[in-house]
Amino acid sequence: xxxxxxxxxxxxxxxxxxxxxxxxxxxxxxxxxxxxxxxxxxxxxxxxxxxxxxxxxxxxxxxxxxxxxxxxxxxxxxxxxxxxxxxxxxxxxxxxxxxxxxxxxxxxxxxxxxxxxxxxxxxxxxxxxxxxxxxxxxxxxxxxxxxxxxxxxxxxxxxxxxxxxxxxxxxxxxxxxxxxxxxxxxxxxxxxxxxxxxxxxxxxxxxxxxxxxxxxxxxxxxxxxxxxxxxxxxxxxxxxxxxxxxxxxxxxxxxxxxxxxxxxxxxxxxxxxxxxxxxxxxxxxxxxxxxxxxxxxxxxxxxxxxxxxx
Numbered sequence: 001x002x003x004x005x006x007x008x009x010x011x012x013x014x015x016x017x018x019x020x021x022x023x024x025x026x027x028x029x030x031x032x033x034x035x036x037x038x039x040x041x042x043x044x045x046x047x048x049x050x051x052x053x054x055x056x057x058x059x060x061x062x063x064x065x066x067x068x069x070x071x072x073x074x075x076x077x078x079x080x081x082x083x084x085x086x087x088x089x090x091x092x093x094x095x096x097x098x099x100x101x102x103x104x105x106x107x108x109x110x111x112x113x114x115x116x117x118x119x120x121x122x123x124x125x126x127x128x129x130x131x132x133x134x135x136x137x138x139x140x141x142x143x144x145x146x147x148x149x150x151x152x153x154x155x156x157x158x159x160x161x162x163x164x165x166x167x168x169x170x171x172x173x174x175x176x177x178x179x180x181x182x183x184x185x186x187x188x189x190x191x192x193x194x195x196x197x198x199x200x201x202x203x204x205x206x207x208x209x210x211x212x213x214x215x216x217x218x219x220x221x222x223x224x225x226x227x228x229x230x231x232x233x234x235x236x237x238x239x240x241x242x243x244x245x246x247x248x249x250x251x252x253x254x255x256x257x258x259x260x261x262x263x264x265x266x267x268x269x270x271x272x273x274x275x276x277x278x279x280x281x282x283x284x285x286x287x288x289x290x291x292x293x294x295x296x297x298x299x300x301x302x303x304x305x306x307x308x309x310x
Contacts, residue, residue, distance in 0.1 A: 030080035033142045034069055035129055038089035038120045041065075044150070044173035044181050048198055049205040051176075056261050058207050062103045064206040065120075069171075070108075073146055075088035076194075077171070083142055084108045090115060090122035092256055093248045098241060098242060130157035137166035146171055147190070150182035158189045167191040176278055218273050223284045226275070229267045230288025236266075238296055246293050253290060263289055 042060060043053040050058045066085055073082065085104055087110065094113045096104060106110035112132070114124035129149070134157070136142045145161055147154065148171045151282040158168045170190035174197045187193060221229075238246055249255065255263065267285050268275055275281050 001060045021294060030077065030144070031083050031142050032073060032077045032080045032144040032146065033083040034073055034085045034146040035133065035148065035152070036066075036069070036085065036087050037125060037129065037147075037151065038087055039125065040149045040151065040181075041173070044175070045201050045205050047181075048174055049175055049202055056258060058073065058205055061204040061206070062099070063106055065201075066103075066106060066109060068148075068200065068204070069148070071291045076146075077144055082108060083136070084110050085131055086129075087111045088125045089113055090125060091273070092259075095244050097245075097246045126153040127150060128159065129154060129161055133157045133166075133168075134160035134164070137161040137164035140165075142166055144169060148172070150186065152183035152185050155183075155185050155189050158186065161239060162189075162191075169194065171196060173201065218271075220278075221271050221273055221281065226267065226271065226281045226284040227291075229270050229290035230263070230285040230290075231292035232270065232288075233263055233266050234292035234296075243296070247297055249293065250297060252293070253286075255286065255289075260286075 024240045042055050045060065046055065046058050048051050052058065066087075070082060070085065085108060089100055089111065091097055091100060091113045092115075094115055096113065098113070100111055100113065103109060112125075112128045114122050114128060129147075133145055133147075137145070137160070143166060145166055145168045147158070147168055151171060158170075161168050168190045169192045170182070170186065171194045174195050234246065249259065263285065264275060264282070275285060
């Protein structure tokens with residue numbers, strides 16, 4: 001055997017040892033990620049804790065709950081590190097709400113938005129979850145995936161991740177009265193299941209306090225008063241939430257339910273008067289709101305004109 005053959009064999013042995021070392025290190029570097037379907041979370045947690053699935057009826061301490069989920073996962077996967085938490089929600093024209101923006105700013109959290117249709121139903125969220133699950137599993141970025149959701153449409157996401165060797169662990173929220181809030185086909189496909197109960201969720205879900213006003217003390221405002229308050233709220237939102245939040249509402253004339261509710265709550269606080277049984281004054285409020293929005297965004301047939309972003 002000549003010297004060249006010996007040198008070649010030595011190099012190959014070194015490469016084999018290096019590859020074996022890398023493979024061993026990768027095998028020991030277990031990683032997991034948490035995937036949260038926020039639509040399912042809000043509906044199921046709200047119903048369990050407050051008896052209502054309506055997001056307007058309660059507040060969710062998202063940061064506290066995310067920390068609790070991360071802590072729980074660290075105990076389930078003690079020898080694994082967290083890649084990140086993926087938070088999937090819907091938003092009008094995929095523009096972050098103030099709450100979604102605050103969640104996106106949390107460390108190790110990635111917010112992905114589907115669309116929200118006229119009936120406040122999420123669209124495109126399941127495909128986002130599948131895309132992330134499949135991609136991370138295919139690239140061996142995770143070995144375990146915690147999926148907090150319940151929709152049958154998530155089955156393809158589970159199957160795609162499993163095809164690339166990842167294990168998928170379905171976490172659900174306790175359903176009241178022994179009912180089930182997760183689809184059977186989804187339960188059948190996952191590797192393990194876990195249920196978050198009332199005691200786990202209660203610290204992070206708080207019923208919103210309904211503010212009442214004494215109409216006997218505060219006189220009924222005029223149409224002009226309420227119309228002015230509508231314009232004032234629009235101006236405040238423009239300065240605090242940014243122009244994109246208002247531009248996303250165009251062309252109108254209807255406001256999405258959550259936005260209309262926020263407008264009502266802020267106007268009542270300014271007026272110190274309840275508008276809930278006053279349909280004429282609520283129209284004045286919306287008219288004032290839209291009047292100011294349209295002065296901020298002069299429109300053409302294709303939407304806000306260039307340069308209208310202030």
